[in-house]
Amino acid sequence: MSDLRYSKDHEYVALDGDVATxxxxxxxxxxxxxxxxxxxxxxxxxxxxxKEIAVIxxxxxxxxVYSPVxxxxxxxxxxxxxxxxxxxxxxxxxxxxxxxxxGDPGECASLMDDAAYSGFLKTL
Amino acid sequence: xxxxxxxTPAPPALAKLPLDALHRRLGARMAPFxxxxxxLHYEAGIVAETLHTRRAASLFDxxxxxxxxxxGAGAARALETLAPADLATLAPERTRYTQLLNEYGGxxxxxxxxxxxxxxxxxxxxxxxxxxxxxxxxxxxxLRRFDFNPLDRALLALQGPRAAAVLGALLPGAEDLAFxxxxxxxxxxxxxxxxxxxxxxxxxxxxxxxxxxxxDLARLLLAHDDISPAGLGARDALRLxxxxxLYGHDLxxxxxxxxxxxxxxIGKRRRAEGGFPGFERIRRALEQGPSRMRVGLLPQSxxxxxxxxxxxxxxxxxxxxxxxxxxxxxLQRPIAMGYVAITYANVGAxxxxxLRDKRVDVSAASLPFVAHRYFKPAGKDAR
Numbered sequence: 001m002s003d004l005r006y007s008k009d010h011e012y013v014a015l016d017g018d019v020a021t022x023x024x025x026x027x028x029x030x031x032x033x034x035x036x037x038x039x040x041x042x043x044x045x046x047x048x049x050x051k052e053i054a055v056i057x058x059x060x061x062x063x064x065v066y067s068p069v070x071x072x073x074x075x076x077x078x079x080x081x082x083x084x085x086x087x088x089x090x091x092x093x094x095x096x097x098x099x100x101x102x103g104d105p106g107e108c109a110s111l112m113d114d115a116a117y118s119g120f121l122k123t124l
Numbered sequence: 125x126x127x128x129x130x131x132t133p134a135p136p137a138l139a140k141l142p143l144d145a146l147h148r149r150l151g152a153r154m155a156p157f158x159x160x161x162x163x164l165h166y167e168a169g170i171v172a173e174t175l176h177t178r179r180a181a182s183l184f185d186x187x188x189x190x191x192x193x194x195x196g197a198g199a200a201r202a203l204e205t206l207a208p209a210d211l212a213t214l215a216p217e218r219t220r221y222t223q224l225l226n227e228y229g230g231x232x233x234x235x236x237x238x239x240x241x242x243x244x245x246x247x248x249x250x251x252x253x254x255x256x257x258x259x260x261x262x263x264x265x266x267l268r269r270f271d272f273n274p275l276d277r278a279l280l281a282l283q284g285p286r287a288a289a290v291l292g293a294l295l296p297g298a299e300d301l302a303f304x305x306x307x308x309x310x311x312x313x314x315x316x317x318x319x320x321x322x323x324x325x326x327x328x329x330x331x332x333x334x335x336x337x338x339x340d341l342a343r344l345l346l347a348h349d350d351i352s353p354a355g356l357g358a359r360d361a362l363r364l365x366x367x368x369x370l371y372g373h374d375l376x377x378x379x380x381x382x383x384x385x386x387x388x389x390i391g392k393r394r395r396a397e398g399g400f401p402g403f404e405r406i407r408r409a410l411e412q413g414p415s416r417m418r419v420g421l422l423p424q425s426x427x428x429x430x431x432x433x434x435x436x437x438x439x440x441x442x443x444x445x446x447x448x449x450x451x452x453x454x455l456q457r458p459i460a461m462g463y464v465a466i467t468y469a470n471v472g473a474x475x476x477x478x479l480r481d482k483r484v485d486v487s488a489a490s491l492p493f494v495a496h497r498y499f500k501p502a503g504k505d506a507r
Binding site: 036 | 153165166170171172239271356360361426427428430437450451453
């Protein structure tokens, strides 16, 4: 996927027209460890920027995923029901979580690009 | 993602394990636990480390646990005033599991006690990391006429079906130790304490070694193809699968040994004679049955049920509490344990819990979830 934008909470979005594909970064999946269950939202749900959009259960703990942009859920990754470990194996590809129709594409532009996110990770 | 779930750098106040450098070279993800910077998992991850332990064997660093020696004529009898096990008859080179109790029979800690060989009466104690300061203060105060000395030794656990063959090749004779047997071997000119015990449900050993020899021992064991390093995460998954309670979660001062399912560890003579804290309450629980029991719990959901979740009866009354919960790598499903009112503690009882605003059915189940495979020599009673 091209042109990924990252939040400080380690979510990414990839914008295609007015639809954003949302997932968690490779750093985030490596921090979580083995993922065993993912609770995804219902299609049609409206999510405000910064609000919980999914919950990821690793062997050790449950972690909330916050949406870095506002929008309406138009699709969820149904493969994750059977194979949640896709998020570990391919977080930026087949391990995507949710597609959102965004109200304000400008919200994506305010997130970090690859270089800024790499720099941010070095400060952690 | 929530910031809390992403590992934060360890504050400098954390104590370092003797094998700290080795853990980092092995690619460990470190996390604070009981004041120590501990390996949570290595590159393989918690699931792979758990499965490897059940299939071959894993090496765990449990040097955070407290080790000490209590010495002096009558030390075992004196310890019986704090714990309900029969310690006076504990034979040399045998290990016994017990609990330190408060005056209400609540559990202050659980521990292993080994009677060391030799003419002098000496007991080796291994206690939980988070409790060692309090335990040691209790021993110093309550057992003042004995010599009490904390040991500055590393403790490694080698656990899994291949543990005996691998350790036996390094220390001939170790493979013949009985379950809960103990022996001192020579390693690098210093004594290495080997106990056939552990907290994974598998056959295995706990190895107490001088801190300066710990890395040599760990490297020798890890050089074997069958042995991989495993962290606290796998240790927690393994002990939950094995139905073993963890202090601070499934055991604390509000739980007593009977309701915790540890009545087997209270000696026969002790049940009759008492002489340990909380005896009256524990005798009542033994005679009349406890009002609640620690049981296994199988959530009928894909998401794990976690510690702290309330358990409800079909009429919505709160009848229990989850004290440990997670995902079982061996069974590939969520498992949990907790305390449930005795009327709902029978296997198969239907309960429910709330998981993020959704109701989840939960069945009470027998423990362990994964059968124990402790070593029993043919034709001998290992206990």
